[in-house]
Amino acid sequence: MKPAPFTYVRAATLDDALLKLQEWGEEAKVLAGGQSLMPLLNMRLAQPRYLIDVNGLPEMTGVDWCSETQALTVGALTRHRELLQHPLIETHAPLLSEAAQYIGHLAIRSRGTLGGSIAHADPAAELPLVLTALDSTLIVRSFEGEHSIPIGDFFLGYYMTILEPNELITAVKIPGLASNTGYAISEFARRHGDFALASAAAVVTVDERGTITKAQCAAGGVAPNAITCPAVNDSLQGARTLRDFSQAAQQLENFIDPPDDLQASGDYRRCLAVELMTQAIGQAYARAVGTKEAWA
Numbered sequence: 001m002k003p004a005p006f007t008y009v010r011a012a013t014l015d016d017a018l019l020k021l022q023e024w025g026e027e028a029k030v031l032a033g034g035q036s037l038m039p040l041l042n043m044r045l046a047q048p049r050y051l052i053d054v055n056g057l058p059e060m061t062g063v064d065w066c067s068e069t070q071a072l073t074v075g076a077l078t079r080h081r082e083l084l085q086h087p088l089i090e091t092h093a094p095l096l097s098e099a100a101q102y103i104g105h106l107a108i109r110s111r112g113t114l115g116g117s118i119a120h121a122d123p124a125a126e127l128p129l130v131l132t133a134l135d136s137t138l139i140v141r142s143f144e145g146e147h148s149i150p151i152g153d154f155f156l157g158y159y160m161t162i163l164e165p166n167e168l169i170t171a172v173k174i175p176g177l178a179s180n181t182g183y184a185i186s187e188f189a190r191r192h193g194d195f196a197l198a199s200a201a202a203v204v205t206v207d208e209r210g211t212i213t214k215a216q217c218a219a220g221g222v223a224p225n226a227i228t229c230p231a232v233n234d235s236l237q238g239a240r241t242l243r244d245f246s247q248a249a250q251q252l253e254n255f256i257d258p259p260d261d262l263q264a265s266g267d268y269r270r271c272l273a274v275e276l277m278t279q280a281i282g283q284a285y286a287r288a289v290g291t292k293e294a295w296a
């Protein structure tokens with residue numbers, strides 16, 4: 001199919017993009033990498049009157065590490081491929097680099113952007129999952145000004161977010177990893193490059209005895225959006241064995257209820273999520289204590 005007619009506009013500056021969004025509101029769509037939007041246009045699931053291309057806007061590009069706040073700022077237009085290769089991301093948010101390798105195929109990773117993946121809000125997308133585990137904050141701009149949104153408050157459900165039609169995600173702020181902290185993502189997809197049936201991410205910090213003192217876990221593909229797992233986090237306090245990790249991951253079962261669909265039954269996804277969470281915690285733990293041993 002071909003898209004419904006629309007007017008294509010390339011924003012000259014960020015202010016220009018924001019002004020147009022303010023003026024056209026719900027009649028406009030922002031074009032970033034186009035990897036999700038173009039299929040939607042072609043299937044006529046989206047029929048905007050205006051397409052505002054924000055590619056190349058300097059305020060939405062670049063990666064910056066602030067040693068004072070110990071936070072990494074990643075521009076919304078950063079492509080998935082850059083997430084894999086950027087030295088500052090590899091150093092300060094390696095989980096983001098690790099997640100990007102699971103996204104689609106090379107052509108998709110070469111065009112798709114960080115901000116596009118977050119705004120599209122696919123429940124199985126890797127980037128919202130790991131940004132949730134990393135406790136990230138989104139920087140959002142509109143004609144009226146800038147504000148920050150903790151990622152945990154951003155998603156409303158399947159492909160739905162709190163972003164207003166006149167707002168743009170310009171960047172993501174990711175806290176640097178504390179010392180003695182490990183991270184991991186684990187996912188299962190039927191074929192390489194497919195969206196995952198389920199996924200899990202874990203960030204854990206240990207004390208000098210190798211006991212977990214802090215954990216931030218997230219699950220993907222098993223709820224309308226990436227979710228944090230407070231019960232898993234709580235039960236990881238004091239954990240240090242594979243048995244502890246597995247018991248903590250079991251907590252997921254109590255608060256996810258994935259529906260059956262063409263890809264898998266809800267029960268299968270639930271079991272998968274627990275197994276993937278155990279793996280992610282195990283690998284994050286191994287990294288935190290500095291061993292190469294796989295704990296799962």
Ligand SMILES: Cc1cc2nc3c(=O)[nH]c(=O)nc-3n(C[C@H](O)[C@H](O)[C@H](O)COP(=O)(O)OP(=O)(O)OC[C@H]3O[C@@H](n4cnc5c(N)ncnc54)[C@H](O)[C@@H]3O)c2cc1C
Nearest residue numbers: 030032033034035036037104112113115116117119125169
């Ligand atoms: C075959 C295929 C396989 C894929 N596999 C995976 C996968 O395994 N995992 C995965 O996570 N993704 C996958 N994707 C999706 C891919 O990651 C997309 O790049 C991503 O979801 C959207 O990013 P984009 O930059 O292409 O956004 P676009 O397609 O340009 O935009 C998507 C939506 O976000 C809005 N938007 C874009 N940028 C902003 C912004 N800065 N502020 C506000 N709104 C914005 C747009 O208006 C639009 O509504 C796949 C895509 C394809 C085609």
